Amino acid sequence: MYDRQMLPLGHLGVAYLLYSLYAHVRFRRSPRPEPVLAVVVGSQFADLIDKPLWVIGVFPTGRDLAHSLLFAVVLLTVVYLVAIALERVETATAFAIAHLSHLAADLPPRLALGYPFGTEFLLWPVVSHHTFGYNERLFDPPTTVETVVMPLTDPTTFLAFEFVLFGLAVGLWLLDGRPGLEYARNLLRR
Structure with missing residues (x-):
């Protein structure tokens, strides 16, 4: 059985693409530096907690x-309460978008084909791991969905797709003016 999880660069790519789109639509500008750093942390946060506990x-x-x-729900409530107190709601939103995109990106492509195996983590501990059988299908998707998603079930294609997403995110980050780079450098100099 193959249970593919997105790699750190893929998570970062997805999160930055989504947050940059949000900033451009919501604020009509490129992302600001502090929220971009929140995207970096938020895109990795779930793995930074769970992977060491698994090891x-x-x-x-x-x-x-x-x-x-x-x-x-608990995490983002706390993040927003702290952000409101510190007047950093935009940064909290960046973190929230990145964290939630991480969860969505870890959903196996087979879910779009009707196979829920590997999605149980979203409702853990209410739903235990391996509640669904690997070949258990809940619905039959339209043919166009099968045509688009089926290649992503191949590990090599999925990995290539992750690198494409990361490459697009780097390109967009450059177009956005490399937000967060100088801010991070200044933080490290302190």
Whole structure:
């Protein structure tokens, strides 16, 4: 059985593309530096929590606590409460977009084909891992969906797709004026 998870660069690419689009639509400008750093952290946050806990044997998979939507509700509530107090709501929104995009990007492409196996992490611990069988199908998608999604079920194609997403994100980041780079350098100089 193949249970593909997106790699860190893929998560970052998806998160930056989504947040930049949000900033351009919502504010009619490129993303600001502080929210871009929140995108970097938010895009990796779930794995930074769950992967070490999996390695030391606390959880059975690398997608448990921080990959759960139930955890996301609590986490993002706290993030927004702190952001409101610090007047950093735009930064909290950047983090939220990045964190939620991480969860969505970890959904297996087979879900679009009707196979829910590997999606249980979203409702962990209410729904336990491997609740769905690998070949259990809940619905038959339209042919066009099968045509588009089927190539992404191949590990090599999926990996190439991740690099394309990351490349697009880097290109957009350059077009946006490299937000966050000088800000991060200044933080490191302190």
